[in-house]
Amino acid sequence: MRPEILKGHLDALLLAVLEEGEQHGYAVLEALRATSRGTFDLPTGTIYPALHRLERSGLIDSSWDTVNGRRRRTYRLTPAGAKALDAERTTWSQFSTAVTAVLGTPTLATGT
Amino acid sequence: MTSQAAAHESELDTYLAELAAALPGPRRRRNAVVNEVADGLSEATRQHSAQGLTAHQARQAAIAEFGPPEQLAVGFADELTVASARQAIAALLATGPVVGIWWLLLLAPAAWWQQPYGLWTAIPAIPLVGVVVLSGLTVLATTGQLTRWLPETTPTRALALAVRLSTACIAVDLTMLLVLVARALTDQPAWPPLLAAATVTASLTRLACTIHATHRLRRHGERSTIRKRLLARHA
Numbered sequence: 001m002r003p004e005i006l007k008g009h010l011d012a013l014l015l016a017v018l019e020e021g022e023q024h025g026y027a028v029l030e031a032l033r034a035t036s037r038g039t040f041d042l043p044t045g046t047i048y049p050a051l052h053r054l055e056r057s058g059l060i061d062s063s064w065d066t067v068n069g070r071r072r073r074t075y076r077l078t079p080a081g082a083k084a085l086d087a088e089r090t091t092w093s094q095f096s097t098a099v100t101a102v103l104g105t106p107t108l109a110t111g112t
Numbered sequence: 113m114t115s116q117a118a119a120h121e122s123e124l125d126t127y128l129a130e131l132a133a134a135l136p137g138p139r140r141r142r143n144a145v146v147n148e149v150a151d152g153l154s155e156a157t158r159q160h161s162a163q164g165l166t167a168h169q170a171r172q173a174a175i176a177e178f179g180p181p182e183q184l185a186v187g188f189a190d191e192l193t194v195a196s197a198r199q200a201i202a203a204l205l206a207t208g209p210v211v212g213i214w215w216l217l218l219l220a221p222a223a224w225w226q227q228p229y230g231l232w233t234a235i236p237a238i239p240l241v242g243v244v245v246l247s248g249l250t251v252l253a254t255t256g257q258l259t260r261w262l263p264e265t266t267p268t269r270a271l272a273l274a275v276r277l278s279t280a281c282i283a284v285d286l287t288m289l290l291v292l293v294a295r296a297l298t299d300q301p302a303w304p305p306l307l308a309a310a311t312v313t314a315s316l317t318r319l320a321c322t323i324h325a326t327h328r329l330r331r332h333g334e335r336s337t338i339r340k341r342l343l344a345r346h347a
Contacts, residue, residue, distance in 0.1 A: 024151060025152055026152040026155040045183065058256075071148075
């Protein structure tokens with residue numbers, strides 16, 4: 001899938017992944033790949049800045065733990081993030097219904 | 113650990129060192145990014161190993177997955193730029209009252225709260241301080257959690273505003289020091305020596321710190337721009 005199609009929806013996708021439970025950055029990437037059955041295979045480097053931006057907006061927050069001697073940053077959805085995700089779902093539902101309605105209209109064949 | 117294993121292990125260390133060198137911004141935030149990427153690389157390596165690759169192949173695959181360190185660093189540039197700007201502005205807003213209180217104690221006329229115009233005459237930098245405070249709070253609001261409701265300030269613009277506000281604070285401190293010298297020469301006021309010394313020390317200290325911070329912000333902006341252009345050219 002062309003990356004520019006995904007661009008406007010990345011935040012909502014990340015919030016939806018974190019709705020399932022707190023995860024570290026690489027796990028979010030893997031969950032996105034798995035849930036989309038490989039359709040959303042984003043460059044690894046784009047996930048972390050996107051998560052940082054969401055945290056700056058207060059839609060997710062993070063905490064640090066030590067796992068196997070490594071520092072691990074784990075992200076979780078905030079109540080504001082859950083609200084934002086609901087709003088995104090409503091917007092997407094309206095948008096996709098409208099796009100389907102237009103794209104689903106068959107073109108009339110001009111035989112002559 | 114065998115020498116071969118050590119060499120392979122150092123591949124990740126080399127990658128992380130190159131990433132650390134390429135990242136701009138506050139040191140604490142850079143270190144946090146490096147730690148997070150280190151964890152991600154380890155997880156990626158583990159997953160590639162689980163798919164049957166050798167340890168070396170798994171590390172190579174993980175490094176390839178994350179991409180060249182310079183390219184990865186550019187991806188973080190915007191967030192680190194905002195972090196730099198926010199940190200600088202927060203420091204200005206926090207130190208303002210700490211320095212301002214000394215100037216108020218030294219120069220404010222008696223019962224100044226009953227005659228605000230007298231205060232403005234005694235401390236002519238007050239309007240500029242007001243502009244700095246309002247602008248600084250606006251940038252913090254439009255780069256933080258309030259972006260859920262307010263239009264967001266872009267990273268480039270946030271950095272530019274942080275530089276301008278830092279420069280304005282330099283102007284505030286310089287103005288006040290000049291006012292002090294002028295009044296000392298013309299009026300020869302009977303200021304308590306310790307109070308005057310504390311006021312001048314506070315302003316000079318903040319002046320030095322702000323000049324240093326402004327220089328770092330400018331360098332940050334230049335490095336980020338140069339890196340993005342280089343990567344765009346090689347893309």
